[in-house]
Amino acid sequence: MEASEVNTQHHEDCIRVLIADDDEHILECYREAFEETALTDHVQTVGALAAELFDPNADDEDEPKFEVVACNQGDDAISLATEAADEGHPFDVIILDVRMPPGIDGVEAGSQIRKLDSEVQIIFVTGYSDVPRDELERRVPPPMKLHYFNKPLSFIQLAKDVASMVKAH
């Protein structure tokens, strides 16, 4: 099992995200999107000084923090989700690609993960899926904890959406 973890420490205020996609370039996109919500030092300095020198009323937006674990096979996603649940730190959101050859597809992985974690938000992201939406909802219920995005998509927006859906729950 190949898994990479951006933040290895569990933080209570972090949103724990598991991502499975067989394309390493796309995984890199996820990492960049979820990492950079945390501001670098010079950006924080610029923001703080700008607020003090030019715009005292500017809101200091509280950016969400993510703890991201990535893998590139459905079986690995199931193992990582099982392990996290066993340790008492289940993932808040699991993002799955639908097609991840040569192993099981994302729908099958999502279906098995749902059986062991009924709370986790599951997001399917794919370039093309021959699995109809109603079948997805039947295999990975409930519909309010199931989300579907087509590639290409805005990963920055996705990070914001993930933060929103966790916050809403």
Added chain:
Amino acid sequence: MAAFGLLSYLILNAVITPAFENLESDAAQTDLVRAQRAIQADLEQLESSAGDWAPWDDAHAYALGENPKFISINADIPTLVNLDLNLLLFYDIAGKPLWGQLVQQGEGADLARLGIFEEGSTQTARLISHSSISSEISGLIQTNMGPMLISSMPILQTGEIGPIAGTLVMARFLDESRVWRLSEQTEVDFSAVSVADVEVDYRRPLAELSNSKGDTFYHETTDSAILSYGLMRDVFGEPIIILEARTLKGLSALGKQTVNGTLIFLCLAGVIIAVVAWVLLRRVIVGPLEDLAGHIVGIRESGDLSQRLNETRSDEIGDLAGEFDKMTSEVQKARQLLLDQSFKAGKADTAAEVMHNIRNAMTPLFNGLERLAVSYKATESLHIKEAIEQLSDPDCPAGKRDKLFQYINASFDHIESVARKAGDDLAVASRQAGQVQAILADQEKHANVAPVFEVLELDSVVDEAAHVIPESEEADFHVSFEANVGEHRVRAHRVGLMQVMGNLILNAYESIQRSQSKSGEIRIVANPETVNKLAMVRLTVRDTGCGFDEAIRKKIFQRGYTSKQGHMTGLGLHWCANALAGMGGRIQAESTGIGHGAEFHILLPSAHGG
């Protein structure tokens, strides 16, 4: 055939041969009985003679000593010969011999040679003693000259009236001549062998017959005859002669002949039946089955599912051929359907795969561009110009001045960082664009895969392609369509040819529409043609549409060319020309000018080769 012959032989031998042998055995026993009865009859004839002489007054008187001339008058040798007697004896009532005569070969002989009838012997006494007038002793008796038939009766008065005056004995030899005579009479080949001088050959029959209590029959079998043996006893109950009857084995030989004849008949009949059956099987079953097999092989080798047996027989073979034709027709339809579905499914799968791969490749590209936009947008919010203006203000406090410098430095660090990341993002975008290009190049390779060619019936293709003709929405506009392509068949890619024909038919329809005419005609005909020694089929699509001039004709098959104003529909004639070329065919266009309709000629390889 050999098994049939062997089985027949075994059955016939087990049933018929034993039956004939039993018949033969019965016949042998009958022959022996007839021999015994012949001897018995001879004995009875002797008894009859004795019965004539014994109750006779003259004889009675002679026995009483009252008729001394009796012998000279009645018992001379010729009389004895006439009576077929070898011995005649007279005894008085006391058992004293009165007279006796032995005759051998017509002459008198010494009575003492017999070795019996000695005066005073017990044996003689037993033979001549009669206690009543009805007493009678007859049978066989052994003498030194051979066995004799003997009949001893009391001498009485005529009318069998007593008292008994003495004893009359008549006897005759049971010699070879007599046995031969009896054999002639009975037509039974038999002989009588004296037990006294029995030869080696008869010891076993003698032993068998002597030991048997009730059975008086024993037989042996030689190659040519059945030898039946019977034992005859003398008047004292002792064995005296063995009768041997020889029965030729005619019946068993007949049985064997019957078996052999029947076997030959059965074998010949079997051969004839087998030959007739083979001929009939050949003509009725094997031949048609070979035709069917050849038809199947032909279809397998050619792949031409349009071939039919068209068998008219009304038997099972005809039904089988009919069912095979139906099955072939169904398989042909299924193959066409499968090809269509495969083609469409292949296109769908390819489209899905291409979509998936391109979207995946575009995702980092999209992400890189988005990040680039966000990064540059972030630089727009910097207040560098405002900071410099405040720094240029001499009244700017020193503390604020330091912070403004820190802000400007941090801003430039941020810009530098953004520029660096922008470079990375552009590299990603460039890399992903290259990946999209590689995917498209890969698809281009698959696009060059040769399509599957099959034998196509043109009428079927044209009928299906004609469905592209739209239902006219204008009541006063009508286009008639007529196709007369006969039974021509071509070897081509079915879906491709259908698309070509559909394109040409639709072009013709639209050309008629553009001609402003209220009606028009589309005609399709097919004719065989030989091109460079190759059998081809010329398919002509003729319309009464607006036609075209020479300038248009020259560029009508060029890429991107259309005579239709303002819109492009269908696949285009350029694609049609390429598709037909890929099938080993070609297309050309003819028109006598604008307003005079057009003809498109397609040449395709005939399914019949050449």
